[in-house]
Amino acid sequence: MTDLSPALPVNGDRLVARLKALGQIGALPEGGVCRLALTPEDGAGRDLVVGWMREQGLDVAIDPIGNIFGTRRGTQDGPSVMMGSHIDTVATGGLYDGNLGVLAGLEVLQALDDAGIATVHPVTVAAFTNEEGARFQPDMLGSLVHVGDLPLQEALDTISIDGTRLGDDLADIGYAGTAALGGIKAAAYLEYHIEQGPVLEAEGIDIGVVEGVQGISWTEITLSGRSSHAGATPMRLRRDAGLAAARIAHGVADIAKSIGGDMVGTVGSLRLRPNLVNVVAEMAQMTVDLRHPQEKVLAEAEARLAALVARVAEEEHVSFTRRQLARFQPVAFDRDLVGRVEHTARSLGLSTRRMFSGAGHDAQMLARTCPAAMVFVPSIAGLSHNTAEYTAPGDIANGLAVLGTLALELAGRANSPA
Amino acid sequence: MTDLSPALPVNGDRLVARLKALGQIGALPEGGVCRLALTPEDGAGRDLVVGWMREQGLDVAIDPIGNIFGTRRGTQDGPSVMMGSHIDTVATGGLYDGNLGVLAGLEVLQALDDAGIATVHPVTVAAFTNEEGARFQPDMLGSLVHVGDLPLQEALDTISIDGTRLGDDLADIGYAGTAALGGIKAAAYLEYHIEQGPVLEAEGIDIGVVEGVQGISWTEITLSGRSSHAGATPMRLRRDAGLAAARIAHGVADIAKSIGGDMVGTVGSLRLRPNLVNVVAEMAQMTVDLRHPQEKVLAEAEARLAALVARVAEEEHVSFTRRQLARFQPVAFDRDLVGRVEHTARSLGLSTRRMFSGAGHDAQMLARTCPAAMVFVPSIAGLSHNTAEYTAPGDIANGLAVLGTLALELAGRANSPA
Structure with a gap:
């Protein structure tokens, strides 16, 4: 050289x-x-x-x-x-x-x-x-x-x-x-x-x-609840996929903030179905983007996300599927x-x-x-x-x-x- | 007769x-x-x-x-x-x-x-x-x-x-x-x-x-933040309209449950822009449907919603507009x-x-x-x-x-x- x-x-x-x-x-x-x-x-x-x-x-x-x-x-x-x-x-x-x-x-x-x-x-x-x-x-x-x-x-x-x-x-x-x-x-x-x-x-x-x-972790989460009338369905009898998605999105930010430092977590995409003002959503599809420079911390965030989704789904009486869209270890x-x-x-x-x-x-x-x-x-x-x-x-x-x-x-x- | x-x-x-x-x-x-x-x-x-x-x-x-x-x-x-x-x-x-x-x-x-x-x-x-x-x-x-x-x-x-x-x-x-x-x-x-x-x-x-x-109260809320990179933007520097919307949707359910009885609150419609996995949302538009048989209680729920939106918007550094889509007193x-x-x-x-x-x-x-x-x-x-x-x-x-x-x-x- x-x-x-x-x-x-x-x-x-x-x-x-x-x-x-x-x-x-x-x-x-x-x-x-x-x-x-x-x-x-x-x-x-x-x-x-x-x-x-x-x-x-x-x-x-x-x-x-x-x-x-x-x-x-x-x-x-x-x-x-x-x-x-x-x-x-x-x-x-x-x-x-x-x-x-x-x-x-x-x-x-x-x-x-x-x-x-x-x-x-x-x-x-x-x-x-x-x-x-x-x-x-x-x-x-x-x-x-x-x-x-x-x-x-x-x-x-x-x-x-x-x-x-x-x-x-x-x-x-x-x-x-x-x-x-x-x-x-x-x-x-x-x-x-x-x-x-x-x-x-x-x-x-x-x-x-x-x-x-x-490191980057992208997950798509699909929540399935039950579509019902927004006026005639008491809160306790709902299976609101939209509410479950909102709670998870809120929780993703809380996870990132509580880990702190370089940890970031983002719900950039969220869709409801049927997405109408007076209908409890039967389906919500969302993405979660988690990133951290250390594999161990990223994995911890992923584990906390998984626990969050399971807990919210149970509390809101919705079912869910998860799909990993991308996963890259820190480089x-x-x-x-x-x-x-x-x-x-x-x-x-x-x-x-x-x-x-x-x-x-x-x-x-x-x-x-x-x-x-x-x-x-x-x-x-x-x-x-x-x-x-x-x-x-x-x-x-x-x-x-x-x-x-x-x-x-x-x-x-x-x-x-x- | x-x-x-x-x-x-x-x-x-x-x-x-x-x-x-x-x-x-x-x-x-x-x-x-x-x-x-x-x-x-x-x-x-x-x-x-x-x-x-x-x-x-x-x-x-x-x-x-x-x-x-x-x-x-x-x-x-x-x-x-x-x-x-x-x-x-x-x-x-x-x-x-x-x-x-x-x-x-x-x-x-x-x-x-x-x-x-x-x-x-x-x-x-x-x-x-x-x-x-x-x-x-x-x-x-x-x-x-x-x-x-x-x-x-x-x-x-x-x-x-x-x-x-x-x-x-x-x-x-x-x-x-x-x-x-x-x-x-x-x-x-x-x-x-x-x-x-x-x-x-x-x-x-x-x-x-x-x-x-x-009584029925329908409000459309539009939140405006700043679109930014989901990986490179620290949590503290974000203006995430999607997170603000999720927090409000979560809060609407909490308001309805804490008032209790016949009170119902629903976020049935929620859209993000640009709605992409790796972009912090610059805009979120959502509807809130509140209902109660008593005008006084419905008005209380509306007031709590207004306070919630103002507080979340301030904390997430987003601006917002509200539009009443429908309002009917109990009959x-x-x-x-x-x-x-x-x-x-x-x-x-x-x-x-x-x-x-x-x-x-x-x-x-x-x-x-x-x-x-x-x-x-x-x-x-x-x-x-x-x-x-x-x-x-x-x-x-x-x-x-x-x-x-x-x-x-x-x-x-x-x-x-x-």
Whole structure:
């Protein structure tokens, strides 16, 4: 490995312009973007990104789950230095989540071109399919298939919240590719992402050095009671699935608060049937999202949730079923690579803070097969999965400089500095 | 008024057959019926009922809000003895709620024809528009317009949960009538209905003698928080509209249980936005249905709800708006007419129990302009607003005998018994 190279002359303004251009696809009237995985909007976003890859002369490969890889060749063959993230969004998404990691990778490659720098190792930019999990579960599906931990056929047979099959949607938008699954090997994986939380802004820190990702547990709970007249059914004779769901949602917050620290618990989705003002609900379906950096604490929260559901169901005389939608253990990133993120940022004069990610990221899947790390920059007001998601151009340029400088260092210069 | 007549020879089997025939329109695969007000299914149900009215030679009048009146003339003109209810249902309705009161009225008139009985006063069967309030609010809208307490134009401009205008839907199904509003006067109003609660069955009583209707308060509450990432947003920094809604729904049940007695409180409808597993909800919209037979207690429950909403909103850092969807004070039916229901039932050898209705009924609107009363029969397991709603044929025949016998007594025989 060569000595630390001087900072790569990346262009933050060009990156911000591309973020805005991509954000036009699926743009919402109130700002923000809705580009749910494998919808026509996602297809159009992919077309734009792949177009940029081809303009930059990259070798584009699309695998059978729709993951997109754009590779700039090195002077040697072999594993790539991989940068990447995803371009699907939640229904009320912003311009930065995921998109930043992909487009910053392209900007790094453009900066290498502009500076006339050849690298020893190939450098690849990856955009993974369905990271959000908003339309298809589990989330991080594309990177999970990429690393070989979810069979392709099972992933293709996943049914969306709209009732469609993933494989069919993928074919409809033209991204059922033929490149070999896992064919592009990574020597290291770097994911540049907004924090999606309020900590960096609150503490005035430039760069979050991500040590790992919280464990994630998603459960769907379906409660079955008895539909009855809201006026003529005494409270004691009810089997109110809606009330049971409300008590569980309330209890999930209490569990998270009583465990404290980094523990979070969320009921983001809740539906009642028949959902009418004067009818006691016969059915309620809800999701519970639990996260913590330590497996032991996460498991404790899960056990307390299970006890809560059983107790409330018994007290409200409803039956229930549970279905695990996703379960990821906490992930620790490669200690050496994390240290190099920190060192690179400091060498560029940026302040840093080590932290765990509260959100899931493709990096946690890649970490199973290669050293991986992440670079965080502040999210204003901690907003993400929100149309008002925003990161200032200066912060975007800071993270881009860290990413580009470290990627070049990892890939190795094959020619002398200009 | 004549002496008590012998029981009118009504035909319960014929009534049950008509209930089943009407229940075919909007029939659900799992049983029960969905004939929401002013949908094409409601239109088809109306066509069937009006067809039966015409077959029976009744004078059919349809007013501008779509209320249907079928009148059998008396030997004298003047106010009618009116029987009636409604034929719209909730989304998961049964065959009996409302339909029983309308079709039993037609059966009474058929029995008068079959027995060759003429009455002094006219006898009218009424089917009022949108009693349920499941698609348009407020409920009991047609009878409220009929008695003059809701302006016609305001009613016609009501917007459905589907976003359509009531007047347009009414015209689409061909029931924007031209008969004068309130043109058919009632000397008395009798509504025969299933109990919709579990009390008569539990106590083994044949006939519920309804003294009045609980007061009803419907409120829609909209909570506005901030959408944010479910993993990266610490609990203390959230503005979770979904959690606020769950706490309020939980609290509504606690208010009802702590007041006790006849108090009921229901959150039947609750929607989150964006309603995704990994996004803290930015918006929650919910309904609260409160009912009690005493105005003072109902008002206390409303005050406690208001305090609950304000407290939860403050603690969860969300804002809120409230909208009153419906508010009806408790109603006491005419004491003399209630006594005659009880006396008629007992004279027919049936057991009786005085009770308040927990549900709203058109009778409470009619009670503003004439003596009104109701006859209840058992609902098996208390089920109503439920596809499994059921009342046994023997119970249906019991109530029909009470209705027919009392209606004939009120209308007066104009010829000698055969």
